[in-house]
Amino acid sequence: MNSPSFWLDSLGPITRRPPLDGDLDADVAIAGGGYTALWTAYYLAKAAPGLRIAILEAEYCGFGASGRNGGWASGAFPVAEAKLTRRFGTDRAAAMHRALQASVDEVGRAAAAEGIDCDWAKGGTLSLVRTPGQLRRARHDPDFVDAATARAICGASDVLGGLYSEHCAALHPAKLVRGLAAAVERLGVTIHEGTRVEQIRNGQITTGFGTVTAGTVVRALEGYTPALAGHRRDLAPIYSLMVVTDPLPAEFWARAGLSRRETFGDERRMVIYGQRTTDDRLAFGGRGAPYHFGSQVRPEYDRVPSVFDALRSTVTELFGIDPPIAYRWGGPLGIPRDWMPSVGLRDGVAWAGGYVGDGVAASNLAGRTLTDLILNRTTPLTALPWVNHRSRRWEPEPARWLGINTALKATALLDAWDRRRPARESTQAGDITS
Template identity: 80%
Template sequence: MNSPSFWLDSLGPIEKRPPLAGDLDADVAIAGGGYTGLWTAYYLAKADPSKRIVILEAEFCGFGASGRNGGWASGLFPVSEAKLARRFGPDAAAAMHHALADTVDEVGRVAAAEGIDCDYAKGGTLSLVRSTVQLRRAQGDPGFITADRARAICHATDVLGGVYSEHCAALHPAKLVRGLAATVENLGVTIHEGTRAEQIKTGQINTMRGTVHAPTIVRALEGYTAGLAGHRRDIAPVYSLMIVTEPLPEEFWQRVGLARRETFTDERRLVIYGQRTADDRLAFGGRGAPYHFGSKIRPEYDLVPEVFEALRATITELFGIDPPIAYRWGGPLGIPRDWMPSVGLRHGIAWAGGYVGDGVAAANLAGRTLADLILGVDSDLTRLPWVGHRSRRWEPEPARWLGINVGLRATALLDAIDRRRAA
């Protein structure tokens, strides 16, 4: 594999755009060429074609989570509506979740309008209930469905019910991010790849290749935020890993279903996630890889054999097959201390991120919101509760390393206890 994921590799060789070649002036300078930075540039360029917008990307557009994720454009938000309601009020909480649900359709709308063929299929998402312990937890959810209805969508083993939401689409994440990069270029946005942002200050982004000066700076680095000077404790880069099978035979899909390419998970605590790809593979991922001391991000951390084996074993447990695995990969996602994503603009510096792994749709909503904030537009988006939120910083090391990894182990232990109770 020549690139960081199956998704990227499936597109063939990627040629980097030219790097920054000295100092540059712009109206808006964006650090980060993933979904957040690209969506922000897209909506800004659509609203005001005269703006000089520059994107700086350390590797190539989609190198990070935008080109490696599970391909769920979902209405999921890492903070529950009940918790949002307690903090911001029920109207604000409902508005946040409705905005994300609508964003699933917005991603599909833009992809169709701009000719970005990203295998978008809005089949919804199903969380399978597969033990009596999970059943007791899930029955109070408004999306709860019976075992027969759940099996009609996804015929996995030991299904006792499910929790279904229509607000999710499966897609090919690299096709989306690379197509979006080409689209914003056609709108007049300048992209410099191979140009790492090393420091962000009011009015400028500093790189080894020069400085971009702009009255508005956007930080859109997600899990890579910790590598930026002065931001090591803002976002914790925690790894998620994935595998994808070879294309599976029609008889498998006749038995299992996922006929509308519904995304799927189950009610365990340690997150797993899967989709049926457009070419009939199973793309499947999950948490469990360790957090690395000092928020370090290195290529070798993408590959954890025991996690890959656990993912393969989970596919066997779910579907009764031992499929040929075609690709294995991983990468960091961004987690704020309170698990609350945020969007904001202060003193000429804008930011968005901390999506906790649910960023495919949320980044689009963030991009639209940032565009309104930068243009000074007072809208429903700029009044959402995540706007202006500032999470407290993560603890210094070694407390950060201990806390995050103990939390990961505890989550896995609770799942093991649930399995024993259900046996």
Template identity: 75%
Template structure:
């Protein structure tokens, strides 16, 4: 074991110092080599160990399991998918589109089943999610949406200001994401999977993973790097790393929670175009985040990009505007998520190379479904999962620079402008 490491989020901070597992020590072979020790890589290893325990599986992680989005996200295990069901229906047919959304809804429950079975105390609470309607323009968009509820019912769930209605879905659970990913790593290791932390992968190819500490030769290689995919040789344009930032308050008093609600720990957002997301934590904090940080030229991912004071200030102001409170902020953090050019997540296995990701920020439950699907594909197990629309999908590459930088940041500014116009 190495020395304890610093941690980049409230979730990881709450676990105390993290001591990494030993790195790769020279060349080795395996049946399956998984690049990335977040949810996708670990769920894939977990289900492979259950389906095909005779396979030797190794997970290679640059920092430590959960260092990336899996240890920094908003803690929503949701059935949300970035491509609307009607759009999926036009492309793949109504039955396959419905199957995709049903599989994601089941993944929310599967996370709860597995964490209970494995004794992973990740504060799982399936209260559903509410998207609040807080302006006439939002009301016009949301009124005919499945799950729409009136103002009184929406306020009973989440007592924000100016609520005109809401869109409620039961397919979401709040959880502690770092407890989930670190507990999952322990469960995977207990099933015989080898995890090498502190092992940065430089390049993957058929049957080969090159790291700075040695080469792993494997019959199957899985790429599971999400927002860090651009760091891998040949993948600068595969997924755009776009930053999402979060804050966490100190625990709030009971009087505040009596007004705010979220009694079943429902997660919450509203119908603005620039995504925000929040949850009531098990220790009665508000953990709240949002998009809006700039995309960095060349798909760069750097620690300094995790903190943008103007975005943190905006998040704090939004909490005050929504709930009429000015709570002390205990933690501020951020990190990159992976966005494909067509916003369509995918999972697949071709010529001995597997991949999954591009979740556009909704990866907690989707990564579980992706891991199960990859395990089916690798082990040759027939299942309904391998026929889902995202299996084998290939998004086209992002444009080269500077077009990529100009386009993504222009879209961010346009989204801010649309919200400002709707509020005026």
């Protein structure tokens, strides 16, 4: 594999755009070349065609999470609805969920409008319930479906029910991000690849190739944010890893289902996620890789053999096959201390991110919201609770390393315990882990 993911590899060789060549003046300068940066540039260029917009990307557009993720455009928000309601009130919490759910459709609409064939399929998403403990926690959820309904969608093992939401689409993430990059160029946006941002401050972005001076600068670096001067503790880069099988035969899919390319996972605490690709591969990922001291992000961290083995074993457990794995990869995503994504603009410096792994649709909403903020427009989007939210910074090391990795191990142990608990204990004696 010559690129960081199956998705990117399937597009063939990447030709980088030229780097920045000296100092530059712009109206808006954006650090990052993923979904957040590109959606922001896209909607800004649509709304104000005369703006001079420059994007600065260290590698190439889609090199990070936008070209490596699980291919879910999901309407899920990482903060629980009850917690969001307690903090911001019923109306604002509901508005946040509605806006994010609507963003799923907006991703599909915009992609179609720009002629981006990103293998879009809005089949919804199913979180399988597969243990008695999971059943106890899930069965009163309004999205709960019974075992027969869940099995009709996804023919996995030990299915006791599921949580189904229509607000999710499967897609090819690299086709989307590379298509977006081409679309913003057609709108007059300048993209400088191979240009690493070293510092962001009011009115300026500094790189090794020159300084960009702009009325508004935007930080859109997600899991790579901690490498930026002054931002080491803003987000924790947590790794998520994936595998993709060879194309699987029709007999497998007759049992496994996912006929509308529904995305799927289950109700374990350690996140797993999967989709059926258009060429009948199984793309499957999950968390569990360690956090690295000092929020370090390095290419060698993209591959953790023990996690790849665990993902393969989970596929076997779910579907009863020994899957032929064709690709393995990983990458960092951005986690705020309170798990609350944010988007904002203060003193000429804008930002968005901290999506906790659900950034495909959220980045679209962020791009539209940043557009309104930068153009000084008061809209329903600028009143959403994540606007100008500031998460508490992560603890200094070594407390950060110890806390995050302890939590990861505890999560895995709780899941293992949950799988082994007898039905009577889980469902009748009370679930102390809920």
